Amino acid sequence: MSGGLRVVLVDDQALVRAGFRVILGAEPDIEVVGEAGDGERAVELVAELAPDVVLMDVQMPVLDGIEATRRILGPAPAEHPVRVVVLTTFDREDYLFEALRAGASGFLLKNASPEDLVEAIRVVARGDALLSPEVTRRVLARFAGPAPRAAPATAPNRPADLTDREYEVLVHLARGSSNAEIAARLHLGETTVKTHVSRVLAKLGLRDRTHAVVYAYEHGVVAPGQG
Template sequence: MIRVVIADDQALVRTGFRMILDETGDIAVAGEAADGLAVLEVTGRVRPDVVLMDVRMPGIDGIEATRRLRAAAGPDGPPHVIILTTFDLDEYVYAGLRAGAAGFLLKDTLATDLVAAVRSVAQGNNVAAPTVTRRLIRHFVGTAPRPPGTAALAALTALTARERDVLALIAQGMSNQEIADRLVVTEGTVKTHVSRILGKLGLRDRIHAVIYAHQNGIA
């Protein structure tokens, strides 16, 4: 069962998301919060797998709450955070990704897309569509890749040939299952490669792997 906390200052939004998620059978809403400080308390108490995090909330905003969740992670690691926003790719989304969010959704997203995003993020994927990923890359690193520096080159050398292939496909915005289909391996094998890539390169998550790959000419 995927456990979710919904953080939004509008009760109607929280109720709508709860109704959608509770009907799935494999996703349960473990808690709700109406402000940034409350989501830290609720998350610490119920230990969810995923947090749906509104950006604009009283107290501390969703960006700062995401940052604090990452910093205070327990032995099982922090929950995966999906930033909720009204505006496509506004500055809050970029800040949220920098803070460690796994991706973002628009508040008017379809119910099926919301459910799919929660399931995907719980499995370690991000929820940025390929077109969104390209725009994020342009925002973070510009359109032209640069040659890897000495430290990056040494880290990349530590990757196996297959790990470099997987990193390149991550940079294209592919999910684990899509990578598995492309390389004709199991999804579990891809997850192992992704974990090793993040560990060897010292990266926090897939979004940062995308940025790293494009910064260093791997795409």
């Protein structure tokens, strides 16, 4: 196979990796190019194989998935961008938020369907971020409660480089809105919204919309309230 999405599977359970390999192997545009049973080997494989996407478990021997994600993504952008999808469960939310800060672009529940797994790979490979609605709700609740409101437009925490429209888009991103939802609320076309999102990410030096959410809450762009 050539020209498809190259994926590395990382999980300490061989049966789990085998299941993922079967599911992804049935897709004509996806190729599993390597497997690792711990985070340290995952870091080595990514350096060797330059995959497009890494499907990363969290709890593993030698090196856990969070630290492996941090090392794979690193402070300096790679010549070949790698996206990490973290496998997560609701009983350890701390892993979810640490993985966000480590730079992961997507989160997949371990009880997800095969269709969700395939879609997750494709979504992050094209540069988008993936948070299931359930995970998005937990992210928003963790950072700011269920009803975030925008900080005042003149607040000192407002990013200086953003235009008024870009700031509005950032606020909606922080609320977990899709491009279609932002377009409807701001009476814009989806293509225009996508352009604004790209500019927000570029100006703030953010990898994707998932990290725009984290940025917005950690920098006080949005805050708990009735909004």
